[in-house]
Amino acid sequence: MDHGHLDVPYDEEAHQRPREIEVDGARFERIPIKTHVVLPGEALDPVIEKYALPVLQDGDWLFMTEKMVAASQGRAYRVDEMTSRPLAVWLSKRVVRTTTGIGLGMPETMEWAIREVGTPRILFAAAVSVVTKRFGRTGDFYRVAGTKARGIDGPGYPTIPPYDEMVVLTAAKPRQTSEHVRDVLVGRGRSVNVLLVDINDIGGNVLGSTLTRADELLVARILKDNPIGQGHESTPLGIIRRVT
Template identity: 35%
Template sequence: MNENKPVEIEVAGRRYARRAIKTHFVQIGESYIDLVKRYVLPLWQPGDLLSSSEKIIALCQKRVVYKKDMPVGSLARFLSRFASSSTAGIGVNSPYKMQFAINEVGAARVIWAAVCAGVGKLLGHRGVFYEMVGQEVSGLDGFYDHEFEECGEYGIRIPAEPDCVCDEVEAETGVQMMIVDANDLNVEILGHASSVDLDEDMLKALIADNPAGQSRELTPFILIRPLPER
């Protein structure tokens, strides 16, 4: 398991063991089915639940936007100066992510969201901007080369049809999976196999401490295994 992340946790009175699975540096256009077969199946047992980083699935789906294809306008540069930074990843303080937001939902909506976010800050409310522009914008990652130089030139969108992806993985490999957008501040469940019978709060609790990490760990897969009751 990654540094400072416990292997065993207890959720709702049940113990679980979690194993971080190291992979190679996944490239754009690889097959997520092949990745699961190569790295997960040798360790998987019936009853296990696989937690997958959304970035890996999105890269396999070629869900990327390149800096070279997205000229940054004056509005994006202006608005990004007033946005807060975060240790959780790229935010709209990056002109590129702000430009993506404008391209995705339109300038008028972004301006109104920025105004409301400013009022929200005065009232002690955070995250107003992302609530208003939606998950496609809030989930965009990349555009920085702090950990991996290759990631400096493109942004990674959230996966398309994550529930369907999880069902496909289970049909092809037997592995029950969920796709998560997790960092050290927050966890979102983007999708899971239709066979998963745990509710969203339970799924979030299983990875609430972001066991995959968000640095150079190269552990996009976390295998979660229920342990026998004592």
């Protein structure tokens, strides 16, 4: 089937990466799905049913980006409505900014990291990073602070509005959310698996899914080149479909 002629919300102009990829001798098609901008607190199920359901086939793997899911859970906050404690201001000036964004290098994102994982863990992460930097290691602050802190997204370009002025936290209950979406789709006649992913231009990982661990590792390889982009594409959903 030539999916290039399907009447589906696919952003062909914004997306330049190849539609198919070969992994371990098998070929997989990656189909980005364009949606409207999912706003903070907006219900997730209607978005899935409107945009993904018409495209899905039995056996597909539907993946959802963490930012969209976290926003739908109400875990996105405007920076101009936040007050950062002095510790967050001080620490934010001393962490290494990530290659994919500001990370915790601004008071507002650091403030949320402290709220999410607690002051003791953040201080311990800072202490560890001070020691390991002397031995040429970098990134230990983020590793010790953990997934909830590491996954916080800050505002700025090329983030699509209104998220260019917001801090977005990690999605809550990723596996349970994936199971819920799968059950919704099964109820609508689609036998599929569902994944919640965090991907960017330097790689990504599966945060929760209805797949086995081995298949999750396979997905990370299939999506390693970030086939849905991460700027103004507005493609927070995608499908992995095995073609050979």
